[in-house]
Amino acid sequence: MVDVAIDEQRFRRRFDEFSDIGATEAGGVNRPSLSDENREARDTVVEWFREAGLEVRIDEMGNVFGRRTGERGDAAPVLFGSHIDSQYNGGRYDGVVGVLGGLEVVEALDDADVTTERPLEVVAWSNEEGVRFQPDMLGSGVFCGRFDLDYAYEREDKDGNTFGEELERIGYRGDEPCEPRDIHCYFEMHVEQGPFLEREDLPVAAVEGVFGFSWMNVTFEGQANHAGPTPMNTRRDAFVATADVTESVRRITATEGTDLVGTVGSVDVWPNAINVIPETVEFTIDFRSYDDGTVDAAVERIQREIAHAAEREGLDYEFEEIMRVDADPFDQDCIDTVVDAIEAVGCEYTRLVSGAGHDANYLNKIAPTSMIFVPSVDGVSHRESEFTEWEDVVTGTEVLLEAVRRKAAE
Ligand code: HGY
Numbered sequence: 001m002v003d004v005a006i007d008e009q010r011f012r013r014r015f016d017e018f019s020d021i022g023a024t025e026a027g028g029v030n031r032p033s034l035s036d037e038n039r040e041a042r043d044t045v046v047e048w049f050r051e052a053g054l055e056v057r058i059d060e061m062g063n064v065f066g067r068r069t070g071e072r073g074d075a076a077p078v079l080f081g082s083h084i085d086s087q088y089n090g091g092r093y094d095g096v097v098g099v100l101g102g103l104e105v106v107e108a109l110d111d112a113d114v115t116t117e118r119p120l121e122v123v124a125w126s127n128e129e130g131v132r133f134q135p136d137m138l139g140s141g142v143f144c145g146r147f148d149l150d151y152a153y154e155r156e157d158k159d160g161n162t163f164g165e166e167l168e169r170i171g172y173r174g175d176e177p178c179e180p181r182d183i184h185c186y187f188e189m190h191v192e193q194g195p196f197l198e199r200e201d202l203p204v205a206a207v208e209g210v211f212g213f214s215w216m217n218v219t220f221e222g223q224a225n226h227a228g229p230t231p232m233n234t235r236r237d238a239f240v241a242t243a244d245v246t247e248s249v250r251r252i253t254a255t256e257g258t259d260l261v262g263t264v265g266s267v268d269v270w271p272n273a274i275n276v277i278p279e280t281v282e283f284t285i286d287f288r289s290y291d292d293g294t295v296d297a298a299v300e301r302i303q304r305e306i307a308h309a310a311e312r313e314g315l316d317y318e319f320e321e322i323m324r325v326d327a328d329p330f331d332q333d334c335i336d337t338v339v340d341a342i343e344a345v346g347c348e349y350t351r352l353v354s355g356a357g358h359d360a361n362y363l364n365k366i367a368p369t370s371m372i373f374v375p376s377v378d379g380v381s382h383r384e385s386e387f388t389e390w391e392d393v394v395t396g397t398e399v400l401l402e403a404v405r406r407k408a409a410e
């Protein structure tokens, strides 16, 4: 294959400029889905895609595609990318390296005057994080037929704004149908968001699959009362039950011999006052494992614990599973292509399964898919101090370039 080189300076300039959008004091970014900062990030990606000569299309979910034609114009494209929405006060690398890395792959091919047989498409998926509008991976989920458009448009944030209204407001409710179409394969380059590559002192991993997970919403309804005169044995304290369930989540994940992880991440207390017994607590539970049966068992057990906690405290409660994604292995041929690409780039590597969810979870249902991981310093992510060495981002992008070229020649 003709030598094609990543332009590290150009890529770094873009990344630094992009990191200024929604930048936080502590060095992270705050660009939640469909926020004004997310719109600015989208506008920048569209501008850069166009400058790179890509045909830009925006679909009904605001997914942004940049297409580079191939010698076989009507052949199914090689699709690669990630997301640019962030956590509230999240990291600069999560998702972004996959989108800007995809753009750099296209520009490096242009620099070397290299065409590909198949068309290439770089994509920035909408609402991958799912922190403002649950569930996560909503843009890729509609694209892959997992959710219908109305369901997605009706999703509400905590202030009652719907996804559809906000997408309209920022001007990204595109005309392109958001539905499954013929994709030759999908690659996603992403920071590992865990400690394994750094622990092994390795620059890259071929990702063989993604954990399945369940997201649940629980609401306990007790009774507000004065924190002073109310006798302890008459209280109906919604937060005490929440604490019980949180402790149960931790106990269930301690079950021997499973890779199960569990988190109570979002908790809203009402009236949330120092001298009032909590009346209502709404909280979330996130269980994940590479084995679907393990997640199923954990969801069943925690529902029993919720019922017991409510009974002990005399509470009413609501339970809703808001999202369930099955674990599944990626396509072996795509994994092998990533390994071949890593060997062509000439670096050591390992194979990993992802504990984090990605748009690749859903793409894997409609097209051969695999991922490339680069190290997260201190294994940190979803935090403003998230960091990846630039040389590792470049290595991951070189691997992406090699993998894309291989598949585009099929
Ligand atoms: O939840 C996840 O793993 C992803 O960041 N949406």
Ligand code: MN
Pocket: 083, 094, 095, 128, 190, 358
């Ligand atoms: Mn991500």
Ligand code: MN
Pocket: 094, 129, 382
């Ligand atoms: Mn994330």
